[in-house]
Amino acid sequence: MVNSFNQKKRRLAGRNKTAGKILAAAVFLGAAGTSPLWLEPAFAQVFSFSNVRVEGNERVDASTILSYAGIGRGQEVSAGALNDAYQRINGSGLFETVEVVPEGSTLVIRVREYPFINIINFEGNKRIKDEDLAKLVKSQSRHVFSPSTAESDAASIAEMYRVRGRIAATVTPRVIRREGNRVDLVFEIAEGKVVEIERLSFVGNRAFSDRRLRQVLETKQAGFLRQLIQRDTFVAERIDVDKQVLTEFYRSRGYIDFQVLDVSAEVSRERDATFVTFTIREGQQYDIGRISTVSEIEGVSAEEFAAVQKIRTGQTWNPALIDNNIARMENLALKKGLNFVRVEPRITRDDRNQRVDITFAIVRGEKIFVERIDIEGNATTLDQVVRRQFRSVEGDPFNPREIRQSAERIRALGFFSDARVNAEPGSGPDQVVVNVDVDEQPTGSLGFGLSYSVASGAGVSVNFSEANFLGRGQAVGFSLSTTKDNQNSSFTFTEPGLFGRDLSLSFGVFYRTSDYDHALYNTRSAGISVALGFPLGEQSRLSVRYRLSEDKIFDLDDDVFYSAGPPVVAESIRSPILREEERQGALVSSSLGYTYEYDSRITGLDPTGGFLFRFGQDIGGIGGDTEFLTTTLFAMREQRVWNEEVTLRVILEGGHIQDLGDTGTRVTDRFFLRGKMRGFEPNGIGPRDGTGLEDALGGNAFAVARFEAEFPLGLPEEYGIMGGAFIDVGSVWSLTNTSGGQTADPLGNIIPSPVDDGFKPRVAVGLSVLWDTPIGPLRFNFSKAVKKEDYDREQSFDLTVTTRF
Template sequence: MHKTHRAATERSSRAKARARLLATALFIGGATASQPFLSPAFAQVFSFSNVTIEGNERVDAATILNYAGISRGQEVSAAALNDAYQRIANSGLFEKVELVPQGSTLVIRVTEYPIVNVINFEGNKRIKDEQLAELVQSRSRRVYSPTMAESDAAAIAEAYRVQGRLAASVTPKIIRRSENRVDLVFEIAEGKVVENERISFVGNRAFSDRRLRQVLETKQAGFLRNLIRRDTFVAERLELDKKMLTDFYQSRGYIDVQVTDASAELSRERDATFVTYTIREGLPYKIGKVTVVSEVEGVDAAAYEEAARIRTGQTYSPLLIDNNITRMETLALKQGLNFVRVEPRVTRDDRNQAVDIEFAVVRGERVFVERIDIEGNATTLDQVIRRQFRTVEGDPLNPREIRQSAERIRALGFFSDAKVDAQPGSSPDQVVVNVDVEEQPTGSLTFGLSYSVASGTGFNIGFSEKNFLGRGQALSLSLASGVSNQNSSFSFTEPALLGRDLSFSVGGYYRISEYDNAKYDTRNIGLTTGIGFPVGEQSKLDLRLRVSEDKLDNVDADSSPIIQDEAIIPALKTFSLGYAYEYDNRITGLNPKGGVLLRFGQDFAGLGGDTEYIETTALALAETKIMNEEVTVRAIFEGGAIHSLGDTTSRVTERYFGNGKIRGFEPNGIGPRDLNAVNEDALGGNLFAVARFEADFPLGLPEEYGITGGAFLDVGSVWSLDNTTGAGGVEVDDSFIPRATVGLSIFWSTPIGPLRFNFSHALKKEDYDKEQSFDLTISTRF
């Protein structure tokens, strides 16, 4: 409670005490006058033949008499009169109460609390009036209550505390108006943000402070402290941070880790905190001997041993154990064994720093799911959450499946928090699964900027919503425009078609290109649709259909004959069917330091339309963290091939140019080029291949600045043409000619989104290639 308000409350208490004393004195005085033979005063008894109530305007007399609890003709002691006074005063309806005995008449005088005329907030800048109005319980045109006003002040102060303003003070005051009305004013002194000036760790040896700070939800204050909200001190985050630190260490084999304390100390000026986490790391453990036993009659342990994906020498991780249990329990369900559970039995080998794991197939309890209750989803539909459960009402309870359902709900990205637990149901063999979620923004707005000396500045803007109308659907729109091109597109995805684990997508695009490096214009318009479904724990398959039209026109007379010949053909319509396979264990894999992404796809054109070809694309990515996980290294290999069928040939609108694949070059800046044509046109290629090697690392700056560095090496090429006869009948060199660039990147996490600056230099290039030594991208989220 704030000092000003405490003083007001103390004055009110003293006034009430004086009123009670006066009433008691009047009781005694009245008793002495009417019954002089009764002594002492506490033994005196009153009997009132009449009760008069004065001062009430809105509250009925009967209501006041009911609070008093005194009946006419009833003998009442002085103590009972005092109790009556307390009941009336504590009703919260009256600002002042007096009980005055006058002979055989009891006079009850009341002064009603005034009506609240308006509610105002003064001194607030960080939180708007509309937001504060939602926090307070006091309302205009209702009776003023000091107790409620005090509670409202505490609620406002709590809202500021959550924002890190621990020094904020709120004082409720009233301004008297006519007709027993008051204006209620909350005077707010916001104070300064209490920032996390320093986050430090005690007891950590395996990982640096810098690496551990990346794990925490709490962040240190930097020079953008006025804009970044995560650097404000919120006490509730400390417990979450302790859990995140524990999970981080355990996933890396530190089975004995303990985060024993997370404390915060306020500075003398109360405008900063110093947060310290105390850690007992223990030693890292590996997986030792792995065995599987069955304690259920008729169940063969060998089949479950084959389902395990765990081997000796791996780093111990609770996630590794859980994933293998899930595989085995899934196998049990496929075998029709509903109440079979797999228990991990861990035996430590401290001498070798290993953990022996025995997976025991045992009989579980016969418990069923009675119902699933969902709360907190104001926007997201229940069905979006329910389909994350593999269990429905009436199914046998699988506690591990319930936990994994909670993880799937969190992985949607729709909720800032999602809690799932099981409570006893209507009978001992029934449970109720409670889901409590807290929604968060799911839309994003993206801005992009690129620059090159030759092409000038370009920009793009995009909108995406991954929980469209609360249905879990994804919608995206984008528009890009530059000096020489325009590109617009849209896409829509339904992740659960017909309520099944089957996604449906539809999209479209419209592109116009007028490159300075190519003296011709292109127009591409198309519509795509497809379905996708999982084919494994970490893999999926997409089937797709594309209908498009590609037009090449406005070819300059000085352009290559190859392009001029292709421009003679009118707009080509393409009808293609294709598939794409993807394997990605970066998130669901067992290696907390990295993972692998594999993609392979083919499109077959020629079932209709004007084109016939097979296009094949592939990508392989591998990444891991090194140097105490402070540096991330990544290798990406990507390639594509267009193979024309029959007597058809590829056009410049279909071929690859390596745009966005090899950094350091402008659009259409590499690949086969007709050097004998006046314009020296870029022709593209039927084949491309590139290898990109990247490293992300700290720059030694305080991590609260959000600035890190990167380095990259790109090697690749674009080559191969169906027609190589260029200007003057000279053959165009369409052979494989590698290019190589190196560069440095600066990553800056700003309040408006992550910025990336790329500075590149070509190590190997051709004289006719068009370099681009700098580019910048920016994106933001709401």
């Protein structure tokens, strides 16, 4: 028979209360039997027992019970002391019932021990597995049952459900009596529904809309089709994180006085939805006013430090901008051999003009050294991986700002869910100990993906990556993907801290094949690459590389034409250019190259936009069969406007390959605008050859400019649907050999004609619908080619979706 656990508690409490009454009655009777009738009631009765007897115990020794009682034979005790003994035995948690009964000169202690737990079961749980729940409970099979432990276990299970958004979940522990003083412990679980955030709103915001602020928060509002796809759950602990990120968002945009005044979360009557409201005070937006630099150290010139600053009057106030310039000046001091130099930002507010005047004061800091760096919590990650994020080592001057920056670099590794770095006093007044406490998190992933686009069709991919291989901070990755046109596989390995420095070494192997529906030839490429990368500045990086590959063109289809009149002659009218490239067979390319990259998004000094520039060159002919010089350029500028509701983006991309040998360039070397220009098929632009101009030849040069805008459509933000508009301008041109063209006249005669490889810009315009769904981002492009050539191949609609699971 299954008994309610609460009923059981009430029954036990009743028994203990009865035992207390028996004790009180016994004490009273004992007093009446041994005291004279004329004794004043104010005098307490004193007992003395010549014998103490324990009854009912099976597993607990009598000596253990007597030690809880604290009453010895012949010892004089009062009625209050007997009650205290009862409370101590009962409070041990070992017994279901306790009775302390004086019987003449004998004190009888009767106990009933708690039963043993036979098995532990969970009923009603569907969202969380039994093995996961078993890890939470402290009650164990073949151990003594404890009501307080069972209650604590039920609370732990309910807490797990609450963290997962099911605050209406209830957990009831019940016991089933078995023979031999054993019980089965059953946790009956009513999971309830997920408590979604039905509405996430803000009070007090004027500069930014609710839509924009929702994009900042970790907490999300329940989305469109949430019953079918996903649910956005309410987690109370996430609110503190939201308050912090909201504060950082506003202050990085000049709102110095921003505050989160209150966050309220109201649960609906059905306890299946939550309404969260942030009450904020924005304050006024401030810009940077006058900037000055002073030196309070004799012999140190302020002008030298002012020269390295990258801050100007009129910029929006941003704490990261101030920290970045302080770091520049303190790094200059280190390069000049000036230890214990600190830069203090002295802020003067001009509330009338809403400006902040800044004075960077170069001062002498305290002479404190780093005694040691202690690292804890890294069970897998080696100490050296964490240590190389510090610019300081044991014995160096202590720089608090550098320590904070080191903490940010440790968090940026992605190996830890949290990293806490603090300094504590060392063995002497001039020594500090830097403590690093990290919480590791999984760093590997195995992904299976599906993708689809109108151009490439459906595709499947398998990806494996480990960002912290063997705890050494090394990255290992393997990928395999296939579509109807392409099959790609690759393996990469990266060592980010070669020789303990900020120097990365990467190695890669790849194998690619293509079988294009829009071209009657196939290609195959296989090779290896090795690269070294190192920073040139805070936002720039240079990498040098070597690449060895073998490329082949094969399975070129031939259209056969039979000439009119005798004799009948069979002739191929497929492009002579491609036939010549196919006849060359597999060619080996060996090249050296470099890439320079500048990314302003790294420091985050402009929170509303960023700039990315990439320039690279590769020279072939370091052995192998081909000689060439390839140059590529990529530049992107992105900016949020109109209270950051609209994103504007400009992308410029181009490249050129110069043949330096006698093999010429081949279709495997030349450029195509695959994925770079909308409104056309992947190989739909550029020089073409063949009787029906079927074959895309690519070009030795390409250039494309993409102008994009993304904006809200007025739909509820939780739908995740945005609009877009674009204009793409680009072209592919220039061939080493243009004499391979040919056409057929109405009588079937072959007429040679040169291939059109001129620079002829194409233009396409279009609209986009962007839908951020739980299965992956969907993008619908509706485009129209407004400037094209007769032989170009258009594509007016494109759909792409990518997801991993």
